[in-house]
Amino acid sequence: MTEILLIIPPFCYGDLSEAGPVYPSMGIVCVAATLEHAGYKVKIIDMFAEGYEESKLKSCLEDPELKIVGVSSVSATFKISLNILKYAKEKRPDTTTIIGGPHITILPDETMKETYIDYGVLGEGDNTAVELADLIIKNKGSPENIKGLCFRKDRTLIKTEKRQFIENLDELPFPAYHLLPMDKYRSYGVYDSGRKTTSMITSRGCPFKCIYCCSSELFGGRWRPMSAEKTIEFIKKLYDEYGIRHIYFQDDEFTVSHERAMKICDWIIDKKIGLTWECLTRVSHVDNELLSKMAKAGCKSILYGIETGYEEGLKQIKKGITLEQAKNAVRLTKKNGMIAKVSFILGFPWESKEEINKTIDFAIKLDADYSFFTILCPFPTTEVYEQIAKEGLFVPEFNMEMYSAMPAADSLIRTKYLTSEEIVQMMGHAYKRLYFRPKYLLKRMLSLRHFSELKRNFKAGLSVLRFTVKSMGKKAKLAKTT
Incomplete structure (x- = not known):
């Protein structure tokens, strides 16, 4: 059973695809670890390593415990990331959709024009993700008080105070490699x-x-x-x-x-x-x-x-x-x-x-x-x-x-x-x-x-x-x- 589904979108090198490596996106793997450390049940689908399988995504979306669907996106994967979140919202309108990663951090206004995205995480998402999960799943706190977040309120885009960077990386938990298809890299x-x-x-x-x-x-x-x-x-x-x-x-x-x-x-x-x-x-x-x-x-x-x-x-x-x-x-x-x-x-x-x-x-x-x-x-x-x-x-x-x-x-x-x-x-x-x-x-x-x-x-x-x-x-x- 999964409360939070995190997705690494597929990435294509185009004509240079066979020349490229395949590695996990470590940002989302680190976020998954902090969420698990906080007690949440998390699943990762790595579409970069395994390819886009709509049947697998659909199966995960059918989990009755699912509350959050999140995608981490760079600019090159932004369009497919939007398609994934749109599909998730159509299949499970009761879930909360979140996008994080470099693209929204640089372009929050353009990204949040899409109404099927509920929240955007700006900058390092390790701690923001936990506080946002607390809000959505435990009804704890308010979005205005979560740093490094953007969301719509009465059709107005709200961007909260910038979150400070994590100074001591030694405090972070071991990345959630156990959630990855480790034989695919x-x-x-x-x-x-x-x-x-x-x-x-x-x-x-x-x-x-x-x-x-x-x-x-x-x-x-x-x-x-x-x-x-x-x-x-x-x-x-x-x-x-x-x-x-x-x-x-x-x-x-x-x-x-x-x-x-x-x-x-x-x-x-x-x-x-x-x-x-x-x-x-x-x-x-x-x-x-x-x-x-x-x-x-x-x-x-x-x-x-x-x-x-x-x-x-x-x-x-x-x-x-x-x-x-x-x-x-x-x-x-x-x-x-x-x-x-x-x-x-x-x-x-x-x-x-x-x-x-x-x-x-x-x-x-x-x-x-x-x-x-x-x-x-x-x-x-x-x-x-x-x-x-x-x-x-x-x-x-x-x-x-x-x-x-x-x-x-x-x-x-x-x-x-x-x-x-x-x-x-x-x-x-x-x-x-x-x-x-x-x-x-x-x-x-x-x-x-x-x-x-x-x-x-x-x-x-x-x-x-x-x-x-x-x-x-x-x-x-x-x-x-x-």
Whole structure:
């Protein structure tokens, strides 16, 4: 029997679907844990991992004890999240529908226009969810007194006082992994073949202020870590009780504190448990000593956000790194036997083909194991959004619902020099130049160690090829750029 049904909506990478990993959405898993800790009966449906099954959703909605249906949504899953909540309200009008996550936190007014949504949770939802459940199920308190909430009252949208961020993450309960389909998750398949895998978040927020990122709005512009000791406790529990042998640390910046990272690595090394893992961090937050320790502790892959391949671009986006730091981090990562992955963003307002080609050229020279290109998706509250709006660079048909379209498949903007179609073409051009070089293809083939890796890399390659062909077929003509 279930009182609260939480849903992770399906997410599609479009033509790049086979190239993407599948991990649990840790925000909703943490919220589920706090609700269970408060005594509520909770169920999670992970539609990202299991797919959208209306029959399963319908079955859950038939539970007579069900009181709340909640969805956590990013912009790319917003449209399907609305469909899920609308369906839930139609089937069970007596239930209370709630939406949380980054999208409503950034766009509460637009989101709450839908009358089948009863409440919106703004910001971190751990404590807000418990107080809201107390209100709905126990009739305790009033919505006006719950911080971090929005709701309609007499057709007027009410937004309560902003909830303060949780300072001590060690106080949070162990995430509700037992509610997840733990056998459905996968990494990129390059180093976790046959190993049960999941994700963790051991810190929240980022202390940097890149112009394209809304992390400051979502998490307060500060880095709030779980202690090394608590992180180790959670890793041990995943290893011993869930059989997890590969972990993806979803922290925005895993190595902000070298001391904390070193303690975690030392424990993994000392216990000789054979755990493998991967993480994200900044090129300015690693050195050879740390990378060597991470490799010995089982780290197999690091993703670095570099975003542009020219120094002036790094300054304009306020990234706070240099190209030399990027080259050094990738070189040292590979030297220590780990896979170096990097990400780039194409289509900043000032970019022409010349600037984008500088980024592509740098990506090729950098020679990371994997490079990912995305088109700039300007979110409200970010500095780049304000710049684009001021300069009138959104596509004519732009509206907030377009955020539900996967940015890799289209562009919401043009630049001062390129149309939206040309930006998409340039991304296809980037993937073509990078991944279809004979040298790169040979290196990838020689690096494969398992048949499962070959199979997944083949599917990923087909996905990239489909996307490249589609993007190069756009109506806008791409001038010769090589």
